[in-house]
Amino acid sequence: MLTISNTVELAEWEIEISQIRAQGAGGQNVNKVASAVHLRFDILNSSLPPFYKERLMALPDQRISKEGVIVIKAQSFRTLELNKEDALARLKELIQSAVKQHKARRPTKPTKGSQRRRVDKKTHKGKTKALRGKVKV
Known part of the structure; x- marks a missing residue:
């Protein structure tokens, strides 16, 4: 049994x-080729739930x-x-990527400091944009 997650298991x-023994070019590492696996x-045709099959296919x-x-x-x-x-x-990694569901992120409240920085940046940009092309007296 190959355990994918706590809800999904695959039978052997x-x-x-299958072991693949390919014919390689001269000088190829024979040990490496002899141990290749597909x-x-x-x-x-697997025992996966239909929902996971659809997600895998997609x-x-x-x-x-x-x-x-x-x-x-x-x-x-x-x-x-x-x-x-x-x-x-x-x-296992491939099936897990289809099986796991991402939790919806709860929106976080901005801190007082980040709100202040945002306002400061916006007002500064607003001032510089308003003064563009105008002659300062």
Whole structure:
């Protein structure tokens, strides 16, 4: 089970992880290529609540296809296990960005000092603007 938040969990069968061994150009690091991982997660066929599926599909992320499939490629580590953990962590971050709801900010009252500074700035600007182009006698 991959725990996304206290309300959302994903089963292991929903996340498809495959090891990719690419043929690279000469001189490429073979260990790094051999441990590359592709993670595939189908949003529409997952156990996520419908509201989260819609929010995930609406995210402007290039890893999410129009068909609702998230593909994450990880090959930054030399070992396969670390690359799997990295891919799972990135999937978790992506889903969390759609799951978490931002709290509405309560408007704060301006302090006396900030109100005074604002008035001072406005009156000073008003005076200088009013005097522009006029001859002082």
